[in-house]
Amino acid sequence: MFSFNDTRTEYILNNVHSKYIQAKLACKFNFKAKLAVVKNLRIANFLAEALSEIDFKTGSLWVGSEYNEAKKIWVWNTDKQIEPISDEVNATMKVNKDVIELNRKCLAFARSNHDKPELRPLPCIVYRGSLCERPSDGDMDGSSHVGWIRIKNKLYKIFTELVPYDEVEVKCFKHDPESKPAVIKSYKTAQILGRYLLIGRPSLENAWIGARWWPSQFYFEFENVPLKNTTNEKTHYPPWRNNTLQKPAGCLLLDRHLSNITYFVEARCKRLRPYICYKKVISINDTINNTYADIIIDDRGYRIHYMLQPWKLALKYCKDRYKKYGGKLVEITHPNMVYELLYVMGENKTTAQHIWIAGKYKRLTKEDITKWYWVSNNEPVDMTYVPVLGNKTDRNYFYSRGVEDFNTCLNMDRENHVMALFYGTICFAEQFFVCLFDAQNLIRLQEEEHQGTDDGYMEKIYNRSSVIL
Numbered sequence: 001m002f003s004f005n006d007t008r009t010e011y012i013l014n015n016v017h018s019k020y021i022q023a024k025l026a027c028k029f030n031f032k033a034k035l036a037v038v039k040n041l042r043i044a045n046f047l048a049e050a051l052s053e054i055d056f057k058t059g060s061l062w063v064g065s066e067y068n069e070a071k072k073i074w075v076w077n078t079d080k081q082i083e084p085i086s087d088e089v090n091a092t093m094k095v096n097k098d099v100i101e102l103n104r105k106c107l108a109f110a111r112s113n114h115d116k117p118e119l120r121p122l123p124c125i126v127y128r129g130s131l132c133e134r135p136s137d138g139d140m141d142g143s144s145h146v147g148w149i150r151i152k153n154k155l156y157k158i159f160t161e162l163v164p165y166d167e168v169e170v171k172c173f174k175h176d177p178e179s180k181p182a183v184i185k186s187y188k189t190a191q192i193l194g195r196y197l198l199i200g201r202p203s204l205e206n207a208w209i210g211a212r213w214w215p216s217q218f219y220f221e222f223e224n225v226p227l228k229n230t231t232n233e234k235t236h237y238p239p240w241r242n243n244t245l246q247k248p249a250g251c252l253l254l255d256r257h258l259s260n261i262t263y264f265v266e267a268r269c270k271r272l273r274p275y276i277c278y279k280k281v282i283s284i285n286d287t288i289n290n291t292y293a294d295i296i297i298d299d300r301g302y303r304i305h306y307m308l309q310p311w312k313l314a315l316k317y318c319k320d321r322y323k324k325y326g327g328k329l330v331e332i333t334h335p336n337m338v339y340e341l342l343y344v345m346g347e348n349k350t351t352a353q354h355i356w357i358a359g360k361y362k363r364l365t366k367e368d369i370t371k372w373y374w375v376s377n378n379e380p381v382d383m384t385y386v387p388v389l390g391n392k393t394d395r396n397y398f399y400s401r402g403v404e405d406f407n408t409c410l411n412m413d414r415e416n417h418v419m420a421l422f423y424g425t426i427c428f429a430e431q432f433f434v435c436l437f438d439a440q441n442l443i444r445l446q447e448e449e450h451q452g453t454d455d456g457y458m459e460k461i462y463n464r465s466s467v468i469l
Contacts (some may be wrong), residue, residue, distance in 0.1 A: 003097070010146055011036055011047065012132040013058065015281065017350060020106040021132035023062040030176070033134035035064030037076045038109060041088045044117035047131065052115040059351045060108035060120050062130040067105040067121070074107060074121075085119075093119040094418050095210070097298065097345040111241075120346075125304070127350050141175060144200030144274075151189050153281045156182055158200055158207055162272035165251040168208050169222075172277035173425075181210025182276035183220040184254065187236040193254055193276065194262025206255035206265065208275040213249050218264075225262070239263050293348045294442060298338050299440025300332065304352060311409035314356045314433035315375065325445045329358035330436040331374040333445045335385040338420050344434060345414045352414070356433040359410025361424050362369050372410060374423075389423040395418055 012031050014023070027033045038044050050133040064077045065085060074085045074093075094112070095104070105119035108128055112118045122128070148155035157179070162173055172179040184190050192359055197204045211220045211227065218238075219226040231243040240246070240263065247266040253273060255265035267273070295302045309317065332338060345352040357374050372381040372388055381388065388410065409427035412420055437445070 008135060009133050010135070011050070012130065012134070013051070013061065014132060015058065015129045017127040017129055019127060020062050020066075020124040023128070024064075027130065027132035031132050031134065033132035034292070035062060036076065036109070036131040036133040037064050037078055038089055038117075038119070039076065040086060041092075041117075044089055044092060044109075047109060048111045048115050048117040051111055056398075058110075058129055059345075059353075060110045060122065060128050062128050063107055063109045063119075065107035065119075066124075067107075091117065093121065095121055097418075099339055099347075100297045104347075106332060122347055126347060144202060144204060145196060148279075149193070149196055150281070151192055154183075154189075154278050155281060156193060156196075156276055156278045158196055158204065158274065158276050160204065160274050162200060163208075163275060164272060165208050165212065165269040168210070168275040168277075171275060175277060176279060176329040178453035179277040179279040180222040181208065182254075182278040183210055183223045183225060185225065185237075186222075187239055190237075190239050190254060190262050191265070196258040196261070197254070197256050204274050204336050206253040206273060208266075209252050209254050210278075211252040212269065213251070213266075216248075218245075218252055218266075230347065241265065275320050293344075294446065295340075295344050295348065296337075296439050296442060297343075299439045300337070300340065301437035301439045302340065303327070303437070303442065304348065304355070305433055305435065306350065306352070307432070308430035309433060310430055311356050311427040318433070318435035322437065322445065325437055325441040327357060327435045327437050327441070328376055329446075331376060332386050333374070333379075333382070338385055339418075341412060341434065342414060342418060342420055345412075354414075354431045354433045355412050356431060357410050357422075359388075359414050359422075359424075361410075378433050386422050389421070 010033075012027075012033060014026055014031070014266070016026070018026065024035055027035050034048070038047065043244060051061075065074055066077065067073075068075045071084075074090070076085060077136060103123040103125075106122055106124040108120045108122050109119055109131055110118045142159050142161050144158045144160050148157050157175070159171065159175065161171070168181045172181055182193075184193065195209060209220075210222050211218045214221075216227055217229055225239045229245040229248075230242075231238060231240050233243075239261070249271040250266050253267050254262060254264045254276060255264045291307075292303050292305045295304070303322075305314075305317070314331045318327050321327065330337075330341065332341070341355070345355060359372050359381050360375050362371060362373055372383075372386075374381060407424040407426055410422065411425045412422055413433070415421040
């Protein structure tokens with residue numbers, strides 16, 4: 001979670017991916033908020049700029065708008081009334097019109113060209129992050145600061161209530177079921193949190209973190225991380241006073257009041273002190289490895305695999321795993337396939353920014369002028385609808401062949417919601433990939449997987465989402 005403020009409104013970025021209705025409930029019950037209402041272009045521009053400045057990718061984020069069937073318009077779900085979307089905000093809406101989807105009834109907010117706002121109608125059942133909003137001067141739930149403090153892949157929050165150490169775990173759970181007493185694994189993290197102890201309101205001198213003594217050293221009990229009894233000279237961790245453990249007993253405080261440096265300080269576990277909770281940032285990649293989604297459009301079937309593979313292994317996987325179903329790494333042989341793949345990448349259960357496709361670069365010789373070709377049949381890639389960015393060995397460009405020799409596998413990017421970008425990149429990079437089938441063969445594969453008669457070599461641990469248009 002990440003939050004930022006605009007005048008009297010706090011916006012909360014919830015990067016846990018969920019369906020629209022789940023996002024709506026998460027805003028209400030987890031954050032005492034509602035899905036964000038982007039009433040005007042000023043708010044839209046503010047959100048786009050704020051999202052462009054954070055240090056992780058967000059993709060499309062659910063906001064508080066649904067399609068009103070009766071009035072045939074998009075409306076904002078505000079507290080007291082339903083408001084139509086203004087014309088200036090409506091102008092930012094982007095739809096993949098080349099793929100007919102009748103269920104785009106919920107709205108997501110995103111960025112294009114780094115910091116330009118964009119609204120994207122999507123099916124309400126796809127999994128996305130969300131933007132919540134609430135009054136910024138509202139209840140901070142006993143914390144000394146608004147929102148959670150993000151440090152790398154962890155989120156921290158400092159609470160001012162005075163409790164003994166053994167009550168901290170229950171208190172953290174009550175604030176957020178995913179949170180536990182803080183685990184601090186680096187000197188830098190300790191100093192950042194020490195700074196927040198100082199600048200929060202009220203300012204605090206120390207707070208419990210999730211470490212206790214047992215049997216011969218302190219350890220963070222919620223990740224079972226032991227702490228050495230002396231401070232490492234190079235890393236300055238653990239940050240003990242005078243570089244060594246002082247009292248071999250009790251529980252640990254993060255303490256800033258002894259000097260400008262924040263230390264780990266031993267204390268009796270029954271002392272009443274504020275406390276710090278933490279939770280890990282949930283990455284969508286942590287939950288979708290080895291999952292896939294099937295999309296059938298006209299006579300083509302696509303299976304997008306959410307597992308990271310280099311180009312060669314992606315090619316082999318589609319060919320070997322789905323041999324009897326005619327599967328192969330996707331080749332774009334019809335202009336409509338570009339828009340179909342944009343749909344697969346952008347409007348499925350989760351999003352994909354890059355995918356492997358089965359194009360390979362061939363060196364230019366006098367006898368063979370073909371550059372990019374499809375590996376299944378050696379046919380040249382049609383540049384009219386797969387406009388690969390100028391290859392470095394193309395005679396129209398002035399780059400060395402040596403550079404391009406390392407960028408010979410074809411990649412498709414979803415540059416914006418409805419715009420594709422094709423270019424060669426290093427073949428050992430790992431990313432998602434799409435296997436292509438005849439529609440009937442993919443349906444047969446689905447049926448045999450469901451019946452347990454498919455003899456593929458991969459364990460059936462997938463979570464499939466099928467859409468037939």
